[in-house]
Amino acid sequence: MLVLVALVATIPLVIWAPKEWFWELGYVENLQLAVLYGASLLSIYWYFTDNNGINRPVWAISAWFFMLAGSREISWGRVFLATAYDENGPVPPDMSTLWFGPYIYGVVGISVVIMLWLIIKYHHRVWSFVKAIVKDREGRAYCFTAIALMVLSELVFDRNVIAVIEPIHDRIEEMIELIAYMLFLLVLLRGRRIERDI
Numbered sequence: 001m002l003v004l005v006a007l008v009a010t011i012p013l014v015i016w017a018p019k020e021w022f023w024e025l026g027y028v029e030n031l032q033l034a035v036l037y038g039a040s041l042l043s044i045y046w047y048f049t050d051n052n053g054i055n056r057p058v059w060a061i062s063a064w065f066f067m068l069a070g071s072r073e074i075s076w077g078r079v080f081l082a083t084a085y086d087e088n089g090p091v092p093p094d095m096s097t098l099w100f101g102p103y104i105y106g107v108v109g110i111s112v113v114i115m116l117w118l119i120i121k122y123h124h125r126v127w128s129f130v131k132a133i134v135k136d137r138e139g140r141a142y143c144f145t146a147i148a149l150m151v152l153s154e155l156v157f158d159r160n161v162i163a164v165i166e167p168i169h170d171r172i173e174e175m176i177e178l179i180a181y182m183l184f185l186l187v188l189l190r191g192r193r194i195e196r197d198i
Contacts, residue, residue, distance in 0.1 A: 010175040014168055023089025024079045028174045035181045036070035039188055046192060055195050057122035058129045062188060064115040068108065069181070076104045088170070132194055139190040146183035149176050 013021075021027040043063035050056050074080070075092050077100070082090035095101040119126055133139040153176045 010172075010179070014171045014175055017171075019171075020089070022171045022174045024082070024092065025074075025090065028178055029073060032073055032174075032178050032181055033070055035178070035185055036066050036073065039181075039185045040064075040066035040070065043188065055125065055129065057118055057125050058191070061115055061118050061122075061126065064111060064118075066184075068111055068115075071108075076108070129191055129195075133187060133191055136190060136194055139187055139194070142183045142186045142190060146180045146187065149180040149183070153177050153180065 023029070040063045043059045043066065047056050047059040047063065050059065076095070078092035078095060078098065079090060081098065082092050084091040095104060133143055153173050
């Protein structure tokens with residue numbers, strides 16, 4: 001029901017909100033960043049306050065995941081260096097023109113490797129957490145809906161495959177991503193709530 005309400009609420013925003021709201025570092029993307037980085041900080045907090053320490057690997061992986069997702073949303077920092085604008089908003093400079101450009105993919109690669117290493121090393125704890133989410137009706141609904149929305153955003157709206165909505169496809173994409181990120185945060189919160197049972 002919560003997801004349905006959120007999806008319906010996006011319709012007037014997508015149609016009537018100013019286009020600037022959907023630009024890079026516009027209101028919608030800033031909300032996305034607040035959710036993603038907030039989830040990362042929350043995971044870090046839980047990592048250091050987990051009294052029994054049993055789920056610390058899960059919170060570490062979660063912190064890495066949301067931090068990477070947030071950094072990807074801001075094009076690894078390029079959006080802050082935009083010097084030009086077009087009809088779609090700020091135009092970030094090409095990564096190859098930035099002093100930190102050559103290092104970005106290496107840093108991202110190392111971060112992914114660390115995250116995968118944590119998943120492999122603590123696979124029993126991670127798997128227990130995932131199973132608990134899947135068995136929980138609320139957690140399962142949040143998780144699968146978030147994944148479905150991200151797939152829909154990537155394969156349909158990001159590629160603009162529906163011609164009739166071409167003028168607002170980018171707006172729909174941004175709103176769907178925002179809802180998906182919020183659902184992933186709810187998965188995290190739900191997992192925290194049921195962690196004593198896993």
